[in-house]
Amino acid sequence: MGQGEVNVTTPVSGEMPGHSSLKQQPKKWPFDPNCPVRDVLDRIGDKWSTLVLVTLANGPHRFSAVQRAIPDISKRMLTQTFRDLERDGMIARQVFPTKPPSVEYRLTPLGETILKPLAALVRWADRSHAAINHARLAYDETT
Amino acid sequence: MGQGEVNVTTPVSGEMPGHSSLKQQPKKWPFDPNCPVRDVLDRIGDKWSTLVLVTLANGPHRFSAVQRAIPDISKRMLTQTFRDLERDGMIARQVFPTKPPSVEYRLTPLGETILKPLAALVRWADRSHAAINHARLAYDETT
DNA sequence: CAGAATCCTATGAGATACTG
DNA sequence: CAGTATCTCATAGGATTCTG
Numbered sequence: 513m514g515q516g517e518v519n520v521t522t523p524v525s526g527e528m529p530g531h532s533s534l535k536q537q538p539k540k541w542p543f544d545p546n547c548p549v550r551d552v553l554d555r556i557g558d559k560w561s562t563l564v565l566v567t568l569a570n571g572p573h574r575f576s577a578v579q580r581a582i583p584d585i586s587k588r589m590l591t592q593t594f595r596d597l598e599r600d601g602m603i604a605r606q607v608f609p610t611k612p613p614s615v616e617y618r619l620t621p622l623g624e625t626i627l628k629p630l631a632a633l634v635r636w637a638d639r640s641h642a643a644i645n646h647a648r649l650a651y652d653e654t655t
Numbered sequence: 656m657g658q659g660e661v662n663v664t665t666p667v668s669g670e671m672p673g674h675s676s677l678k679q680q681p682k683k684w685p686f687d688p689n690c691p692v693r694d695v696l697d698r699i700g701d702k703w704s705t706l707v708l709v710t711l712a713n714g715p716h717r718f719s720a721v722q723r724a725i726p727d728i729s730k731r732m733l734t735q736t737f738r739d740l741e742r743d744g745m746i747a748r749q750v751f752p753t754k755p756p757s758v759e760y761r762l763t764p765l766g767e768t769i770l771k772p773l774a775a776l777v778r779w780a781d782r783s784h785a786a787i788n789h790a791r792l793a794y795d796e797t798t
Numbered sequence: 799c800a801g802a803a804t805c806c807t808a809t810g811a812g813a814t815a816c817t818g
Numbered sequence: 819c820a821g822t823a824t825c826t827c828a829t830a831g832g833a834t835t836c837t838g
Contacts, residue, residue, distance in 0.1 A: 543706055545727045548784035549777055550706075556776070557700035559810080563686055563693075575820055584688045586812055591821060601790025612819045613818080622786050629779045632772040633699070634692055641691035643765055647744025702830085718800055729832055734801060755799045756838080 555600065560585055560593040562630060565619070568603060569627050572618035602626065698743065703728055703736040705773060708762070711746060712770050715761035745769070 543550060556562055560582070567573060567581045579590055594617060597603045602623035608614045619627075686693060699705055703725070710716060710724045722733055737760060740746045745766035751757040762770075 543710075543725050548788070549780045552780035552784050552787060553705060553776070554702065556780075557702070557705075559697065559700070562696060562700075567686075582686050587821070588813090588823095589811060592811095599791055599794040600787045601794075602787075607820095610819090613821090615820060622783065622790070625783065626779055629772070629775040632775050633696070636769055636772045637692045637695035637699075640765065640768065641695050644695060644743045644745075645691070647765070648742055651742040651744075730801070731803095731833090732831060735831090750800095753799090756801090758800060 555596065556626070556630070558593075558596075560589055561597060564590075564593050564597060565602065565623065565626060565630065566634070568617060568619045568623070572606075572616045575615050575617070578617065597623070698739065699769070699773070701736075701739075703732055704740060707733075707736050707740060708745065708766065708769060708773065709777070711760060711762045711766070715749075715759045718758050718760070721760065740766070 563582050563585070564578060567578050573581070575590070575594075579585060579587065582590075585593075594603065594605070598605055598617075601620055603617050604620050606616045606618070608616065706725050706728070707721060710721050716724070718733070718737075722728060722730065725733075728736075737746065737748070741748055741760075744763055746760050747763050749759045749761070751759065
């Protein structure tokens with residue numbers, strides 16, 4: 513998830529524009545590698561974005577405040593996560609030109625819209641982690 | 656996300672068991688690195704798990720069927736994703752001892768429970784990808 | 799067909815030091 | 819304080835080959 517650029521794993525090999533596929537996908541959706549949903553999902557899937565988003569759900573935070581809230585993130589990763597989220601329009605950055613500079617990050621309206629689906633997933637994780645741990649133990653025993 | 660083992664980034668440095676913290680978290684939850692929710696979220700965050708889960712939501716699939724549904728996954732990664740999901744109790748594996756062996760994967764009851772929160776997120780991604788792309792273009796221009 | 803075994807590279811991400 | 823710049827290492831993950 514570097515600086516940007518595309519993400520195409522498969523160069524969309526075949527599919528000349530000419531025989532525009534009369535019966536291409538009979539049933540559901542075999543996932544297109546450059547499907548926009550996958551593109552977006554990959555982002556929430558990274559190690560830190562969701563943590564940052566949930567932190568900012570409690571209101572604007574300064575750089576160091578977020579770092580305190582997520583103790584094991586490095587400055588390097590926090591900076592990059594902020595940039596990626598800002599690029600995606602999920603958070604906004606505001607600089608206060610004080611003596612030691614101070615920067616505040618806050619959710620944008622778009623960013624706020626992800627909180628509900630995200631919270632649903634967090635609740636699921638919270639309800640399920642016991643069952644998952646149990647399954648893991650059982651699995652590891654039989655192996 | 657190798658074979659297992661722990662994932663502790665920070666060794667939970669301080670916090671001797673003795674002064675059991677009278678005022679430890681004044682407000683919300685500064686994220687504990689080995690919080691179970693994070694552990695679970697990290698898994699759904701990997702590149703392939705969610706795709707596999709959503710594929711199996713349409714019913715049991717064989718190995719090669721899933722591979723056709725997700726064209727750009729390698730056998731290596733598909734095998735590993737299957738194993739991780741099985742270990743977590745999200746999917747079940749059933750072997751049919753036919754001449755060329757055939758293996759079917761299906762969601763467990765636990766695995767089914769993640770579909771709703773997951774679908775909510777997919778719907779969010781679907782509704783938002785246009786706004787996100789727009790934000791990215793705007794961002795890249797001013798940079 | 800459904801994997802297991804190897805090999806190899808791209809990159810995610812920590813640690814550290816420097817700067818306006 | 820809020821970053822940027824390097825260096826470095828671990829590992830996610832692709833390509834290829836082999837097997838029951």
